[in-house]
Amino acid sequence: MPEDATKYLSHLELGEPDQTFLDSNELIINMGPQHPATHGVLRVILKLDGEKVLGTECVIGYLHRGVEKIAEHRTYAMFNPYVDRMDYVAAVSNGLGYCEAVEKLQNIEAPPRANYVRMILTELNRVASHQLWLGTHALDIGAMTPLFYTFRDREEILKIFEKYCGARLTTHAFRIGGCLYETYEGFEQEVLKFVKFVRPKIDEYEDLLTTNRIWVERTRGVGVISTKDCIALGVTGPVLRASGVKWDLRKAQPYAAYAEMDFEVPTGQNGDTYDRYLVRLAEMRQSLRIIEQAVEKLPDGPILAKVPKVLKPPVGEIYHSIEAPKGELGYFIVSDGSTQPYRVRVRPPSFVNLQALDIMVRGQLVADVIAVIGTLDIVLGEVDR
Amino acid sequence: MPDFLTAYLQSNVTPGEAGSAFWALIYVLIVFAGISVAVMAMNWLERKALAHFQIRLGPMRVGPHGLLQPIADAIKLLTKEDIVPSAADKFVFWLAPLIILCASFTTYIVVPFGRAHAITDLNIGILFMLGVSSLSVLGVVMAGWASNSHYPLLGALRSSAQMVSYEIAMGLAVVSAVLMTSLNPSGTGTLSMIGIVQAQEAQQTWFVFKFFPLGFIALGVFAIAMVAETNRAPFDLPEAESELTAGFHTEYSGLRWSLFMLGEYAAMIAVSSIAVTLWLGGWLRPFPHWLAGQSWDLVFSLFPGLLFLGLAAIAFVGVGRMPKHPYFKIQTAGLAGFGAVLGLIGVVLFIPPVRDRVQDIFWFIAKVAVFMYLYIWYRATFPRYRFDQLMKVGWKVLLPVALGVLLLTAVAGILF
Numbered sequence: 001m002p003e004d005a006t007k008y009l010s011h012l013e014l015g016e017p018d019q020t021f022l023d024s025n026e027l028i029i030n031m032g033p034q035h036p037a038t039h040g041v042l043r044v045i046l047k048l049d050g051e052k053v054l055g056t057e058c059v060i061g062y063l064h065r066g067v068e069k070i071a072e073h074r075t076y077a078m079f080n081p082y083v084d085r086m087d088y089v090a091a092v093s094n095g096l097g098y099c100e101a102v103e104k105l106q107n108i109e110a111p112p113r114a115n116y117v118r119m120i121l122t123e124l125n126r127v128a129s130h131q132l133w134l135g136t137h138a139l140d141i142g143a144m145t146p147l148f149y150t151f152r153d154r155e156e157i158l159k160i161f162e163k164y165c166g167a168r169l170t171t172h173a174f175r176i177g178g179c180l181y182e183t184y185e186g187f188e189q190e191v192l193k194f195v196k197f198v199r200p201k202i203d204e205y206e207d208l209l210t211t212n213r214i215w216v217e218r219t220r221g222v223g224v225i226s227t228k229d230c231i232a233l234g235v236t237g238p239v240l241r242a243s244g245v246k247w248d249l250r251k252a253q254p255y256a257a258y259a260e261m262d263f264e265v266p267t268g269q270n271g272d273t274y275d276r277y278l279v280r281l282a283e284m285r286q287s288l289r290i291i292e293q294a295v296e297k298l299p300d301g302p303i304l305a306k307v308p309k310v311l312k313p314p315v316g317e318i319y320h321s322i323e324a325p326k327g328e329l330g331y332f333i334v335s336d337g338s339t340q341p342y343r344v345r346v347r348p349p350s351f352v353n354l355q356a357l358d359i360m361v362r363g364q365l366v367a368d369v370i371a372v373i374g375t376l377d378i379v380l381g382e383v384d385r
Numbered sequence: 386m387p388d389f390l391t392a393y394l395q396s397n398v399t400p401g402e403a404g405s406a407f408w409a410l411i412y413v414l415i416v417f418a419g420i421s422v423a424v425m426a427m428n429w430l431e432r433k434a435l436a437h438f439q440i441r442l443g444p445m446r447v448g449p450h451g452l453l454q455p456i457a458d459a460i461k462l463l464t465k466e467d468i469v470p471s472a473a474d475k476f477v478f479w480l481a482p483l484i485i486l487c488a489s490f491t492t493y494i495v496v497p498f499g500r501a502h503a504i505t506d507l508n509i510g511i512l513f514m515l516g517v518s519s520l521s522v523l524g525v526v527m528a529g530w531a532s533n534s535h536y537p538l539l540g541a542l543r544s545s546a547q548m549v550s551y552e553i554a555m556g557l558a559v560v561s562a563v564l565m566t567s568l569n570p571s572g573t574g575t576l577s578m579i580g581i582v583q584a585q586e587a588q589q590t591w592f593v594f595k596f597f598p599l600g601f602i603a604l605g606v607f608a609i610a611m612v613a614e615t616n617r618a619p620f621d622l623p624e625a626e627s628e629l630t631a632g633f634h635t636e637y638s639g640l641r642w643s644l645f646m647l648g649e650y651a652a653m654i655a656v657s658s659i660a661v662t663l664w665l666g667g668w669l670r671p672f673p674h675w676l677a678g679q680s681w682d683l684v685f686s687l688f689p690g691l692l693f694l695g696l697a698a699i700a701f702v703g704v705g706r707m708p709k710h711p712y713f714k715i716q717t718a719g720l721a722g723f724g725a726v727l728g729l730i731g732v733v734l735f736i737p738p739v740r741d742r743v744q745d746i747f748w749f750i751a752k753v754a755v756f757m758y759l760y761i762w763y764r765a766t767f768p769r770y771r772f773d774q775l776m777k778v779g780w781k782v783l784l785p786v787a788l789g790v791l792l793l794t795a796v797a798g799i800l801f
Contacts, residue, residue, distance in 0.1 A: 029536070051773075117665075138768065142618065142621070143768035144764070146441075148439035151438075202492050209768075214619055216770055218770070367769075367772060
């Protein structure tokens with residue numbers, strides 16, 4: 001057995017090394033960091049009995065870039081683009097969380113129009129993130145085709161982003177105090193057109209998977225996590241909601257202009273992979289509802305509040321969290337009164353949710369590990385930061 | 386012309402039966418080359434069809450519509466460095482792909498492409514085929530073991546368990562078809578592949594329609610089991626890409642890897658031809674009794690030529706639609722040449738002696754092609770089964786169904 005594997009697995013009660021190879025039923029394999037199904041550079045050490053998983057240990061840090069440390073050497077505005085690189089699948093959400101946290105610290109109020117534009121873009125990004133999740137998750141389980149369908153539709157969202165701010169993935173769409181760019185001509189129509197376009201596409205994904213016998217067998221009862229465990233581990237987002245907790249920060253502590261929106265928080269009962277799949281699909285539909293309402297109510301007015309040239313927030317600290325596509329994304333910022341934050345701590349949903357992997361797969365089969373990693377919807381850029 | 390050339394051509398039996406070693410050898414070469422070409426064509430078709438299922442274009446760069454892609458792939462694989470892991474058992478590592486390749490190619494000895502178009506006609510043909518094709522599991526296990534690595538080992542274990550369990554359901558389904566052959570007017574059954582087709586001819590029905598729905602269910606069981614047997618989606622656990630990277634051939638590269646692929650696709654064609662022979666009337670043309678008579682014979686014998694002319698027409702339409710830019714000149718010329726060759730083959734297929742001799746092969750290949758298309762279709766549609774579910778399907782569903790069909794076929798055979 002490799003030495004480092006023993007170190008990581010010490011809590012799994014490995015016991016004395018076996019006398020001969022034949023006495024051993026246990027197999028320790030490394031899944032990752034180079035593996036097609038770990039969504040990046042996640043390394044999972046698996047302890048197996050044949051196909052059965054006896055325990056897992058996640059080894060992370062292969063994508064660590066020290067984002068939090070970088071923040072201490074950048075001004076508040078300069079750090080803004082860095083947060084896009086954490087959860088690069090949902091860069092807009094990351095930006096929203098950071099900007100709102102700094103605004104709270106500095107006591108700036110973003111104008112209503114900015115809030116609405118922020119909401120539209122964030123919800124579009126939620127749909128894009130869920131589409132990417134669905135495609136890759138289905139691919140992990142062996143269904144190749146949905147991947148291409150979801151990417152085709154996600155492309156339309158990226159086109160809107162590109163037209164709005166010039167970037168497709170790491171958008172840096174928002175600034176502290178609002179948005180830098182006014183919406184382009186025909187923005188509203190284009191967004192509504194997209195909503196109309198994507199609704200039947202979501203039904204199409206459902207046609208491919210929801211009643212597919214093999215899909216249901218592969219996901220139902222797989223990776224079950226109870227409400228109690230979810231709360232104990234701090235798991236949030238669709239994973240928590242699929243376990244039956246109606247907890248959504250957009251409802252619980254509304255930010256931007258979510259208080260004025262009419263939408264539902266979909267929940268599941270069983271907390272298994274299938275429920276998480278249904279919850280995310282329902283969330284995509286709810287996001288479309290929000291987008292429609294927001295476009296309809298989009299107020300006129302300035303899009304950027306009056307912000308001092310040099311941001312020097314008063315001494316203090318702030319914790320602000322938003323509902324990112326993957327769960328609660330929180331920013332804890334400590335200000336020492338200078339132009340640079342004293343400390344920025346990010347509470348990334350992927351990192352916290354990844355903890356649940358072990359209890360979700362213990363006693364299940366190797367193939368379920370893949371399904372569960374997929375259903376947790378982790379992005380390694382955010383896990384490692 | 387020398388006798389050893391003409392004796393077989395004037396007969397209506399296989400070269401083996403006609404005692405013509407020369408023609409048997411020619412057939413061995415034709416079959417070997419033909420299957421290799423079919424595998425390449427299948428490779429292109431799979432990538433193309435799969436791409437279109439998935440709103441992609443697939444290969445487009447190498448030759449018109451990527452027609453030369455398989456050749457480019459072959460050159461790439463042949464020239465790649467041949468890596469043998471240092472911890473591997475070298476001899477077994479070297480032997481495993483050869484065993485898989487030999488197992489899948491040897492089965493073609495008894496595949497009847499037509500009454501006179503098989504290398505030979507063994508009286509235990511179907512038994513031989515099942516026996517030899519199941520040898521490939523040996524190659525899989527050897528490959529997994531010799532790689533001396535965790536993922537291949539897991540893949541090989543999965544594969545051996547899967548192939549062994551599905552062979553049982555497969556065998557029972559085959560037995561029910563063999564039982565049907567004993568309902569011949571002559572009253573004797575046969576295991577010979579040619580005999581089985583002739584039995585369907587004599588009983589004036591394909592076995593898939595015999596004792597409806599018994600034959601149909603048996604074909605269904607076989608069709609599912611054969612997908613599992615060849616490790617294809619949705620039963621592709623041994624090489625489940627997302628779980629085991631590439632399963633038993635993770636450590637293989639270059640030529641050896643391509644031998645695995647060649648073996649896999651050859652095995653797919655082989656099991657499909659078993660299904661066609663046993664249930665879908667082998668080389669028999671559709672409706673040989675309902676639409677009987679000289680004129681109908683003529684109409685159906687024109688099909689092969691018409692098909693090739695049709696393909697040629699498609700190629701020429703493609704030529705017309707090629708971009709007019711000088712950059713595409715060579716590609717356009719290539720596509721036109723391809724169309725011309727297809728057209729020429731089509732014309733040759735209209736010549737009466739060729740037409741009559743080749744017709745059987747055409748219908749056989751057409752039926753096999755349906756199964757090959759199904760393989761691609763499954764791959765585009767289904768997620769992958771989990772290992773325990775796979776075993777459950779094999780032992781708890783397919784096996785009882787196959788047993789029931791076998792029993793009912795026997796009862797029906799006595800009653801009717």
